[in-house]
Amino acid sequence: MIMIQACFRLDWPGFALDVDLELPPRGVTALFGxxxxxxxxxxxxxxxxxxxxxxxxxxxxxxWQDEYHWLPTHKRPLGYVFQEASLFDHxxxxxxxxxxxxxxKGSIGVSLDQAIELLGIGHLLERKPGHLSGGERQRxxxxxxxxxxxxxxxxxxxxxxxxxxxxxxxxxYLERLHDELEMPVIYxxxxxxxxxxxxxxxxxxxxxxAVAQGPLAETLAxxxxxxxxxxxxxxxxxxxxxxxxxxxxxxxxxxxxxxxxFRDHGVPVGRKVRVRVLARDVSxxxxxxxxxxxxxxxxxxxxxxxxxxxPGLCIVRxxxxxxxxxxxxxxxxxxELALRKDQExxxxxxxxxxxx
Numbered sequence: 001m002i003m004i005q006a007c008f009r010l011d012w013p014g015f016a017l018d019v020d021l022e023l024p025p026r027g028v029t030a031l032f033g034x035x036x037x038x039x040x041x042x043x044x045x046x047x048x049x050x051x052x053x054x055x056x057x058x059x060x061x062x063x064w065q066d067e068y069h070w071l072p073t074h075k076r077p078l079g080y081v082f083q084e085a086s087l088f089d090h091x092x093x094x095x096x097x098x099x100x101x102x103x104x105k106g107s108i109g110v111s112l113d114q115a116i117e118l119l120g121i122g123h124l125l126e127r128k129p130g131h132l133s134g135g136e137r138q139r140x141x142x143x144x145x146x147x148x149x150x151x152x153x154x155x156x157x158x159x160x161x162x163x164x165x166x167x168x169x170x171x172x173y174l175e176r177l178h179d180e181l182e183m184p185v186i187y188x189x190x191x192x193x194x195x196x197x198x199x200x201x202x203x204x205x206x207x208x209x210a211v212a213q214g215p216l217a218e219t220l221a222x223x224x225x226x227x228x229x230x231x232x233x234x235x236x237x238x239x240x241x242x243x244x245x246x247x248x249x250x251x252x253x254x255x256x257x258x259x260x261x262f263r264d265h266g267v268p269v270g271r272k273v274r275v276r277v278l279a280r281d282v283s284x285x286x287x288x289x290x291x292x293x294x295x296x297x298x299x300x301x302x303x304x305x306x307x308x309x310x311p312g313l314c315i316v317r318x319x320x321x322x323x324x325x326x327x328x329x330x331x332x333x334x335x336e337l338a339l340r341k342d343q344e345x346x347x348x349x350x351x352x353x354x355x356x
Contacts (some may be wrong), residue, residue, distance in 0.1 A: 002020070003022040003023060003024065003025060004021075004022070004023040004024070004025060004057075004058070004152075004184060005021070005022055005056060005057065005058040005059075005098060006019065006020075006021040006022075006042070006045075006046060006056075006057055007020045007021070007055060007056040007222040008042065008045045008052040008054070008055040008057075008300075009052060009053075009054035009055065010041065010045070010050065010052045010053075010054075012207075012239060012312050014209060014322065015036075015038070015099055015146075016208050017038050017040075017041050017042060017045070017052070017208040018208055018209055019038075019208075019209065019210050020208060020210075021203060021213065023184070023186070023201065023203070024184065024200065024201050025060065025069055025184055026058070026182055026184050027178070027184065027185070027200035027201060028178050028184075028185045028198050028199050028200050028201070029184065029185065029186050029187065029200070029201040029202070029203065029335040030109070030187045030188075030189055030194075030195045030198070030201070030202045030216075031186065031187070031188045031203050031205055031264075032189060032190065032192075032195050032199075032201070032202055032203070032204050032205065033187070033190065033204060033205030033206055034190060035190065035200060036207070036353065037205040037206050037207065038130070038205050038207070038208040038209070039188045039190075039205050040157075040188055040190075041157055041190050042205070042206075043154050043156055043186060045057070046073055046078075046152075046154060046186065047073055047078060047080055047154055048064070048065065048071065048073040048076055049073055051070070052065075054067075059151060059152060059184075060151075064076055069345070072216075072314055075156070075343075076152075077148075077149070077150055077151045077152070078150045078151065078152040078153070078273060079144075079145030079146055079150035079152075079153045079154065080083065080145060080153055080154045080156070081138075081141055081142050081153070081154070081155040081156065081158045082141070082156055082158075083123060083157050083158065083160045083161050084154055084245070085129070085130040085134075085138050085141035086141065087140060087141060087144075088129070089128065089129050089130060090128075090240060091126070091128070091129075092125065092126055092127060092128055093121060093125045093127055093128075093129075093132075093140050094125040095122045096124070096129070096140060096144055097112060097116070097125075097140070097143060097147050098112075098147075099144075100144050100145075100148045101146055101147055101148060105175070109167035109308050110146045110147070110149055110181065110183075111149075111252050112147045114146075115144075115146040115147045115241070116143060117144040117183075118143070118146070118173070118176055118177060118180065118219050119139040119140070119142055119143040119146075119173050120139065121139055121140055121323050122142055123134060123138070123345045124140065125332065128328035132165065132234060134161065134162050134163075135162055135166035135167075135169045135170045135209050136167050138158055138159070138161075138162065138166075139170060139173055141158075142155075142158065142173075142174075142177075146177075146181075147173045150183060151183060152183060152184055152185075152186070153177075153181075153183055153184070153185045153186070153316065154185075154209065155185060155186070155187045155188065155194050156185050156188045157165055157188050157189055158170075158174075158187075159171075159189075159191070159194060165290050167194075171197060171198075172196055174275070175198065176198070178198055178200075185344070190299035193355070195216075196216070196220075196234075196236050196274070196276055196355055197274065197355040197356075200216060201213070201214065201216060202214070202215075202216050202219050202220075204219070204241070206276070217236045217237065217238065217323075217324070218324075220233075220234060220235060220236050221235055221296065221317055222317075222323035223304045223305070223306025223307075223315045223316075223317050223326075225304055232278045232279060232280055232328075233278075233279040233298075233315055233326050233328060234276050234277060234278045234279060234326065235277045235279070235323075235324055236273055236274060236275070236276050236278070236355075237253075237255050237275050237277065238255065238272065238273075238274055238324050239253035239254060239255040239260075239272070239274070240254050240255075240270065240271070240272050241253060241254075241267050241268065241269050241273060241274055241299060242254035242259060242269065243269060243272045243313065244264055245261075245264075246264075249263065249264045250262065250263065250264055251263070251264040251265065251267065253273060253275055253352070255275075255321070255323050256321045256322035256323050257300075257319075257321015257322055257323045258298040258299075258320055258321060258323075260277075260296045260298075260349055260352050261274070261295055261296055261352075262351070262353075262354065265354050265356060267344070267354070267356075268272075273354060273355070273356075274280065274354075274355045275352050275353060275354055275355065276352075276353045276355055277325055277326075277349055277351075277352055277353075278330050278351070278353075279315060279326040279327055279328035280319070280345060280352040281333060281349070282318075282325055282326065282327040282331065282348065282349055283327060283329075283347075283348045283350070284318070284327050284337070284339065284345050284346065284347060284348070285345070285346040285348065286337055286343075286345065286346070287346065288346050288348060289348055292348065294349070294350050296348065296349035296350075297346060297347070297348055297349075297353070298325075298327070298346070298347045298349070299320055299344070299345075299346060300318040300320040300342065300345055300346075300347045301318065301319050301341065301342060301344055301345065302316060302317070302318055302319075302339060302340065302341055302343045302345055303317045303318060303319045303324065303341065304316070304317040304341060305317075305334065305339060305340070305341065308328065311331075312330055312331055312332075313328055313329065313330060313331065314328075314329050314330070314334050314340060315327070315328055315330050316328075316329055316334065318345060320347060325347055325349070328346070
């Protein structure tokens with residue numbers, strides 16, 4: 001599979017960027033990390049807004065930058081979405097959308113009509129930015145980035161300037177982009193919920209370096225990461241709504257290796273969903289539990305036992321069929337239960353969160 005190659009080195013006073021990445025050619029890749037970790041600098045290098053003297057950037061074998069070649073930003077077939085929408089206040093929404101299309105030669109990707117439909121802004125076309133909400137402005141900004149028919153979409157914390165209500169309004173539209181577009185998206189965020197909900201692939205940044213990278217579920221299930229995606233280690237599972245129990249207002253999600261019950265959110269049966277299970281909500285037992293209030297009990301096998309940021313805790317990774325769950329246990333519990341790799345174990349899951 002042809003990958004996106006991103007290799008950059010920058011040395012600034014007090015900060016250095018040093019990454020060598022091969023990223024998937026489609027889907028959403030999240031650059032995740034704390035402020036100052038180098039996420040935006042890396043994104044700007046990809047766009048050509050920062051010129052790294054030691055760098056290489058190529059997509060599908062087409063080199064945009066290396067030691068012999070430099071393609072300036074305006075000639076790179078990309079769309080860039082900033083934290084602020086930065087729309088032209090004197091133009092209507094349609095005027096803003098058409099403005100960026102001046103440099104498009106032919107339609108080779110997303111058409112203007114498709115961008116308008118994907119972002120649900122058809123009823124806003126005659127308005128000016130001053131008459132839009134923050135979420136509407138950002139949807140227009142994303143549609144404008146798509147309207148230039150980019151081969152790559154770069155998004156720099158596009159929801160950072162929005163309140164929780166506006167974020168929740170725009171996230172379904174970002175999920176539509178994920179589901180319906182073929183182009184790769186590089187998405188910068190320090191929000192665990194955004195990353196877990198949208199990303200297929202993740203690059204964890206720290207101190208200007210990529211400390212971990214890989215498919216989202218696989219990477220989150222690692223026990224050797226120097227950082228967690230959020231305040232709590234967790235597992236992310238791709239699942240399908242299997243049935244709904246109307247009597248108890250519960251829904252069952254089916255995943256490779258078993259099923260889990262959780263509160264019914266009204267998602268129809270058969271819909272593919274993504275769920276999160278926090279490590280603190282998982283407990284382990286050497287014998288099948290009985291007489292417990294916890295309804296989700298699965299059979300699994302210990303795959304790894306790793307450390308934690310707290311010296312008295314451990315992270316235990318358990319394989320359940322083709323899926324992985326993490327349990328956060330005290331070292332004392334691990335010792336008293338004599339937990340070890342390859343041991344058959346019973347997994348109790350107290351709570352499951354639907355990422356919606």
